[in-house]
Every structure is written in C-alpha cells, then in structure tokens.
Amino acid sequence: MQINLTGHHVDITDSLRDYVNSKFSRLERHFDNITNVHVVLTLEKLQQVAEAKIHLSGGEIFANSQHDDMYAALDGLIDKLDRQIIKHKEKLKQK
Numbered sequence: 001m002q003i004n005l006t007g008h009h010v011d012i013t014d015s016l017r018d019y020v021n022s023k024f025s026r027l028e029r030h031f032d033n034i035t036n037v038h039v040v041l042t043l044e045k046l047q048q049v050a051e052a053k054i055h056l057s058g059g060e061i062f063a064n065s066q067h068d069d070m071y072a073a074l075d076g077l078i079d080k081l082d083r084q085i086i087k088h089k090e091k092l093k094q095k
Helices: 012-028 070-094
Strands: 002-008 034-044 047-056 058-065
Touching: 002 012, 012 034, 012 070, 034 070, 047 070, 058 070
Parallel strands: 002 034
Antiparallel strands: 034 047, 047 058
16 A cells, blocks of 8 residues: 655654554555555644545545544544445445
C-alpha cells in the first residue's frame, strides 16, 4: 500500500506522518487489496480537516473528517474508512 500525504496550510511533521502510517496499517488487516491511498490534511480557520481517497480492487472509497485536533480528525477518518472497507469487502463476497 502506497500512502501519499499532502498538507494544505499544514506542515507535515515526522510524528504526523508516522501516525498516519500506523493508522492506515490498521486498514490492511481488513482488506489487503488496497493499492494506493491519497491523504490530504487541511487547516480551515479553526477546523482541522482530514480526507482520504483509497484505490482498491473493485473501486474507490472516499471519506473526510473534521475536528479541532488533527489527530482526532485522523481517528475519525480511519473509523469511517474502516466501516466502508468492511462494507466493500462484504459486497465482493456476495458476487
């Protein structure tokens, strides 16, 4: 899985990059056919926004999350993506 991390008005520190990598490794436990992930971290006035587009076999998944803290926004993003990946995996099993 290749992770592309982009920041808009946000400096991507090493600790933030490590946090993103550790959280996205959790998604690989559920579905190992993830090929590419594009994560965009944005600062909009007082809100921290994290959004991601995942390319996987059978389609794409997109989610975003907002919070006052960037780490909390990333946690919310991972939770949303986790649910969507499990749903996508069950759809593939039904076919």
